[in-house]
Amino acid sequence: MLPTFHRTLTLALGTAACIVLMPAVAMAGETAAAEEAAATAPADDSDTAGTIVVTGKVTRSVTQVTAVEIQKVLPGISPLKAIQTLPGVTFLTADPWGNNEQNISLFVHGFNAQQLGYTLDGVPLGDQTYGNYNGLSPQRAIISENVGRVTLASGAGDLGTASTSNLGGTIDTFSSDPRDERGGTIAQTFGSHETFRTYVRLDSGTFGSGNAFYVSGSRQDAKAWDFNGKQGGYQANGKFVHDDATGKLTLYGAYSDKTEPNEDATVITVANRATAPYARPFFYPDFTGALNYLASGAYKAAGSNYRNYYSDAQRTDYLGYAKYDWHVSDRISWSNQAYYHHDDGVGVVAGPIDVAGLPGLFAFYYPGQNLTNVFGGSGLATRTTEYRIDRGGLISVAQVELGNHRIEWGGWYEHQSSSAIRRWYPLNVNNPSTPYQRPHDSLTPLITQYYSEVRVDEYQTHVQDSWQALPSLTILGGFKSTFQKATQRVPVQPIPGSFTGSTALPVGKLNTSEAFLPQLGALWKPTDHEQVFVNAQKNMRQFQTSAASGLSPFALGSQQVFDAFKANVKPETSWTYEIGARTQRSFDFGPITGYEGQISYYHVDFSNRLLAISPTVVITSIASGAAVIQNVGSVKTDGVDIAGTLHFGPHFSLYDALSYNNSRFQDDYVVGVAKTVVPTAGKRVPGSPDWLNKTVATASYGMFDVQVIGDFIGRRYATYTNDLSVPAYFTMSARIAAKIPMPGLVRDMTVSVNVTNLTDKRAASTLSIGAASGTFNEFPLAPRQVFGTLSIGF
Numbered sequence: 001m002l003p004t005f006h007r008t009l010t011l012a013l014g015t016a017a018c019i020v021l022m023p024a025v026a027m028a029g030e031t032a033a034a035e036e037a038a039a040t041a042p043a044d045d046s047d048t049a050g051t052i053v054v055t056g057k058v059t060r061s062v063t064q065v066t067a068v069e070i071q072k073v074l075p076g077i078s079p080l081k082a083i084q085t086l087p088g089v090t091f092l093t094a095d096p097w098g099n100n101e102q103n104i105s106l107f108v109h110g111f112n113a114q115q116l117g118y119t120l121d122g123v124p125l126g127d128q129t130y131g132n133y134n135g136l137s138p139q140r141a142i143i144s145e146n147v148g149r150v151t152l153a154s155g156a157g158d159l160g161t162a163s164t165s166n167l168g169g170t171i172d173t174f175s176s177d178p179r180d181e182r183g184g185t186i187a188q189t190f191g192s193h194e195t196f197r198t199y200v201r202l203d204s205g206t207f208g209s210g211n212a213f214y215v216s217g218s219r220q221d222a223k224a225w226d227f228n229g230k231q232g233g234y235q236a237n238g239k240f241v242h243d244d245a246t247g248k249l250t251l252y253g254a255y256s257d258k259t260e261p262n263e264d265a266t267v268i269t270v271a272n273r274a275t276a277p278y279a280r281p282f283f284y285p286d287f288t289g290a291l292n293y294l295a296s297g298a299y300k301a302a303g304s305n306y307r308n309y310y311s312d313a314q315r316t317d318y319l320g321y322a323k324y325d326w327h328v329s330d331r332i333s334w335s336n337q338a339y340y341h342h343d344d345g346v347g348v349v350a351g352p353i354d355v356a357g358l359p360g361l362f363a364f365y366y367p368g369q370n371l372t373n374v375f376g377g378s379g380l381a382t383r384t385t386e387y388r389i390d391r392g393g394l395i396s397v398a399q400v401e402l403g404n405h406r407i408e409w410g411g412w413y414e415h416q417s418s419s420a421i422r423r424w425y426p427l428n429v430n431n432p433s434t435p436y437q438r439p440h441d442s443l444t445p446l447i448t449q450y451y452s453e454v455r456v457d458e459y460q461t462h463v464q465d466s467w468q469a470l471p472s473l474t475i476l477g478g479f480k481s482t483f484q485k486a487t488q489r490v491p492v493q494p495i496p497g498s499f500t501g502s503t504a505l506p507v508g509k510l511n512t513s514e515a516f517l518p519q520l521g522a523l524w525k526p527t528d529h530e531q532v533f534v535n536a537q538k539n540m541r542q543f544q545t546s547a548a549s550g551l552s553p554f555a556l557g558s559q560q561v562f563d564a565f566k567a568n569v570k571p572e573t574s575w576t577y578e579i580g581a582r583t584q585r586s587f588d589f590g591p592i593t594g595y596e597g598q599i600s601y602y603h604v605d606f607s608n609r610l611l612a613i614s615p616t617v618v619i620t621s622i623a624s625g626a627a628v629i630q631n632v633g634s635v636k637t638d639g640v641d642i643a644g645t646l647h648f649g650p651h652f653s654l655y656d657a658l659s660y661n662n663s664r665f666q667d668d669y670v671v672g673v674a675k676t677v678v679p680t681a682g683k684r685v686p687g688s689p690d691w692l693n694k695t696v697a698t699a700s701y702g703m704f705d706v707q708v709i710g711d712f713i714g715r716r717y718a719t720y721t722n723d724l725s726v727p728a729y730f731t732m733s734a735r736i737a738a739k740i741p742m743p744g745l746v747r748d749m750t751v752s753v754n755v756t757n758l759t760d761k762r763a764a765s766t767l768s769i770g771a772a773s774g775t776f777n778e779f780p781l782a783p784r785q786v787f788g789t790l791s792i793g794f
Helices: 032-039 067-073 287-296 358-363 559-568
Strands: 062-066 089-092 105-108 117-120 147-153 170-175 183-191 195-203 211-223 230-243 247-261 266-269 310-327 332-352 377-402 405-428 447-470 473-492 508-524 530-541 572-589 592-607 610-613 628-631 635-648 652-665 669-671 676-678 691-701 704-713 729-741 748-756 764-768 775-780 785-793
Touching: 062 067, 067 147, 067 729, 105 764, 287 377, 508 559, 610 669
Parallel strands: 117 170
Antiparallel strands: 062 147, 089 105, 147 170, 183 195, 183 785, 195 211, 211 230, 230 247, 247 310, 266 775, 310 332, 332 377, 377 405, 405 447, 447 473, 473 508, 508 530, 530 572, 572 592, 592 635, 610 628, 635 652, 652 691, 669 676, 691 704, 704 729, 729 748, 748 785, 764 775
16 A cells, blocks of 8 residues: 555554562552662663562552563563563564554553553653654664663553553653663674664763763664565663762663664455455565566556555654752652653655555646656655654652651643654656655655644643551542643645545644543552552543644644534543452472462443544545544443462473453444444454463573563454454464673673564454454564574673
């Protein structure tokens, strides 16, 4: 498809290895600063026997994966994919690292990626929409090897989380602090499809009075598995910490320049399910093959599953923050953080000029002309969506201990400026372009279809009280308030009608607010080994603010429709209820020497669900149909997560997490001028499986350790009416490593081999949900791949 532009990004998380439910080491009253201090402790290179999942600090269900376990899954892995084995998480993508943002699918307890919140060291990362307008992905914000931990609050996030999208929970990534001792790490990975990844980090060690820093960089280069596409780029991170009795100063900076080859999804219908291709690889760099493909007419015979010439996503990011945690007294602390982020990005796709309604679009700009000649004689055109983000903000949190109460209040402010430009360029038959150049650097666009600029101010405040009512009972209560002020101007409007059903992109302001979003929870510790937690929380997802992606009112096709949206449509909200128990026991029961586990039940009432509804029912993927965005009712969710680890002495552990989720629409909705009823009441939420099971077996002895991960994903419906689905499947991955002590300057050396998709399973990965019954899109699951890594610490 000259894109697969109507993909639904159901981002997902990945996980790590050998998951262990850790002891309940602290009560709910722990301060956020204390939790972050634990999170940002220097990365420990020692193998700590699988300390991946940590719970017990809050009244909510919170789990985490640590640095060591993240890198066991695969060196260089995305922080999101690193939590794949956590209970309730579905993460899928077309590459083994989880870096390809175009086709990432993430569900947590029935909520998709854009309904979750994301931060790095507290800095907001936006809602992870492809073509992001208010942030960046965690894998661009930090080099994988510098991650200290990733934390998942799978039901309700912390009140102070700086996010406008945390409707169904939060994913918080924390960078590791500089190490106390001077040294460094060099790691080199080689593997399938010409993978070449280099990582270098140098630590200063502690110097002066509590000072330390590190600098690091990475370079990754690989081919896409199904065509000759380039994947990778360059990243650099630096972090400085000054820590003394008065407070802790942290400075962090990140640079990322990455290119990811996109994939085209296969269009599945009732008629072609048995014959549809598994993958739709691009022709690049075989330009002659692409021209012959067009000349033969084979692309027309392929219907919706024709092949494009190339497509990729290019992103350059600069991110930095300064934070000071001030210990005002032994009972008062005050944290202040300032941050800035700049992004320059472009999505590029080149394909046939006479598919998916494009002749009708181009006729508005070149009526009656020979389009092949207009676009350079090749029969192909290059389309770009060009992005810019500039945003900066402040986060301030104060905490005071008054007797048995720990009172916290804080605020977050962000100003963001973003733009999106849609352009079309010729693809010259005598001088074809490549996917790795910015077309505007060397070519003049034939068409600037639109140019949108949006300015947004975000305000969020919260207050909460953690009350130690009894030595064994903590009660937490509070609320947050959220306010968003957004304005769009459109320097270049689309020609009326060039968007399906559209006249112009809207201009003007859209302000939304919710002053009272409460949370109430409790943590009871009946024994030294068990905890019981309960929590209830209301959240709201602010409207998206992009003319190019997502369910954004600024992408609506006329001022009249936009004004009607402002008057009638409400933001999505949810009430989440959780109850659960945790245990951690050591005992002598034959070969079993210990157990950690958690069980939790959750119920969610999700209201004011938003959906883009085409006035003509069908939206073409290329022409970007100007849909109407409406509230289409509610969703009710019930689910259970059961996770635990059995220890068999010091050398073997077995983790398993079983999850059940039942998310169902409560209402039908209406589409088109004919008011056709779409019967969705009682149907399951598509894309989100009902059953999940994750298993991790870890064995270690002496210098060797072995790990095997199994991931079962249940059946997923692929349309809102549940008339089509993809079957359940099971995948495996494995790792074997040897840690070799070294004399002299070299501290240690680790040699490891990772294998992804061990059984070479062919199945559906990410689903792009069908706008109507009878059709949907699916991306392929990447095949088995093998990677070897040599890591040297000194």
